[in-house]
Amino acid sequence: MLLITDLEKTYPGPNGGFTAVRGMSFAVQDGEMFTIVGPSGAGKTTLLRCVAGLSAPTAGTISIDGVPIDGPPREFAVVFQDYARSLMPWMSVAKNVELPLVKHGSDARSRRRAVEQALAEVGLADAAHKKPFQLSGGMQQRVAIARAIAYRPKVLIMDEPFASVDAQTRADLEDLLLKVREETGTTIVFVTHDVDESVYLSDRVAIVTRSPSRIDRIVSIPLPHPRDQIVTKSLPEFAELRAQVFGRIREMVHDAALADA
Numbered sequence: 001m002l003l004i005t006d007l008e009k010t011y012p013g014p015n016g017g018f019t020a021v022r023g024m025s026f027a028v029q030d031g032e033m034f035t036i037v038g039p040s041g042a043g044k045t046t047l048l049r050c051v052a053g054l055s056a057p058t059a060g061t062i063s064i065d066g067v068p069i070d071g072p073p074r075e076f077a078v079v080f081q082d083y084a085r086s087l088m089p090w091m092s093v094a095k096n097v098e099l100p101l102v103k104h105g106s107d108a109r110s111r112r113r114a115v116e117q118a119l120a121e122v123g124l125a126d127a128a129h130k131k132p133f134q135l136s137g138g139m140q141q142r143v144a145i146a147r148a149i150a151y152r153p154k155v156l157i158m159d160e161p162f163a164s165v166d167a168q169t170r171a172d173l174e175d176l177l178l179k180v181r182e183e184t185g186t187t188i189v190f191v192t193h194d195v196d197e198s199v200y201l202s203d204r205v206a207i208v209t210r211s212p213s214r215i216d217r218i219v220s221i222p223l224p225h226p227r228d229q230i231v232t233k234s235l236p237e238f239a240e241l242r243a244q245v246f247g248r249i250r251e252m253v254h255d256a257a258l259a260d261a
């Protein structure tokens with residue numbers, strides 16, 4: 001279980017700096033798809049960077065199975081929105097996917113097998129020898145996902161991973177993620193601006209307040225699996241959950257505008 005307790009992150013600066021996150025606590029169960037949504041600038045990326053061990057919290061603790069995180073854990077993988085910057089342009093797709101496996105010290109034969117399997121899982125078996133620039137944006141993001149899942153991380157952390165692709169590719173990538181999660185049982189912590197995406201993908205959606213951000217509420221998503229872009233999104237329960245999450249975010253933005261006035 002991933003446990004976040006009383007997390008605070010203050011960026012240094014004048015007048016005591018800027019506190020992006022304060023008093024943030026939640027738990028993500030093993031194998032859960034947990035999504036975080038909230039107003040723009042709320043501190044979602046800050047939160048994910050702390051959870052991934054990429055940024056040190058000012059206060060509070062993050063632990064996985066009771067072990068505190070104080071640097072990027074070996075069993076975590078991270079996928080960011082900007083696939084173009086996250087892939088090495090001079091390396092083939094296969095070499096890009098292999099990179100973390102080399103860092104983890106696996107031998108050549110198991111690396112080759114893991115790369116082949118991960119590329120097959122994301123539907124890119126034929127693109128192994130291409131360079132990232134020869135692929136579309138959606139395909140490059142598939143490579144980033146293949147790289148993240150190749151070494152079977154315990155936790156996959158994703159920050160707006162599908163924000164830069166077109167609507168159809170986005171829907172395909174959402175379904176790919178559901179399939180990967182179904183097949184591997186990976187725990188996924190996912191940040192998105194898109195309320196429909198959060199409800200469609202998740203077991204639970206956490207709504208965070210604006211900075212200094214904390215959990216406002218957590219909404220359970222008891223929609224049946226397997227999910228389907230048309231069938232699931234046509235369910236009255238989907239519309240109800242979407243309205244609940246969207247309504248609460250709108251309320252918070254409205255309250256903040258009144259407070260700022």
Ligand SMILES: Nc1ncnc2c1ncn2[C@@H]1O[C@H](COP(=O)(O)OP(=O)(O)OP(=O)(O)O)[C@@H](O)[C@H]1O
Nearest residue numbers: 011012018020039040041042043044045046047211
């Ligand atoms: N390195 C930094 N130094 C100072 N302030 C920062 C730094 N990184 C982020 N912030 C501030 O912290 C706040 C939260 O930023 P963050 O990117 O975590 O929010 P977010 O919810 O991910 O935003 P968005 O929804 O727009 O992607 C913002 O006000 C931002 O300006």
